[in-house]
Amino acid sequence: MTTTLRGGCHCGNITVAFETALNPHALPLRACQCSFCVRHGGVTTSDPAGLLVVEVRQPGQLQRYRFALGITDFLNCRSCGVYVAAVMGSEGRSLGVLNVNVLDDREPFARAAQPMQYGAEKVEDREARRATAWMPVVVRSGPST
Helix, strand or coil: CCEEEEEECCCCCEEEEEEECCCHHHCCCEEECCHHHHHHCCCEECCCCCEEEEEECCHHHEEEECCCCCCCEEEEECCCCCEEEEEEEECCEEEEEEEHHHECCCHHHCCCCEEECCCCCCHHHHHHHHHHHCEEEEEEECCCC
16 A cells, blocks of 8 residues: 655645655654754655655746755755755666655654764765665656646
């Protein structure tokens, strides 16, 4: 059985649908300790066998922010400032993690997140870890979404 968890940014410009066959209460929760994630209060999860669909109503209001190693796009809404997800390209596909704080039903995630320190990783180590831990992501944008 697949569960679909929905949510989005504060103003509604960016919406998400996270599909997983796993029990949401058992999904891993990670709290990256980089300055971006700490300042945004990001708590992320992913299901490598799941799917994250990100829909953007006004593409000009989607900010793809990169820093540090420059291999990750942090998806933020320019209108309301909410950090929704992080994505990266890997072997012709997009992988990512979802910031659970944007979900409409956050009850399954009302527990402590594992603090994570990724600062010492080299690019190839980070990409390899994410290839096994992150989930497929589809980002759709435009007036038809």
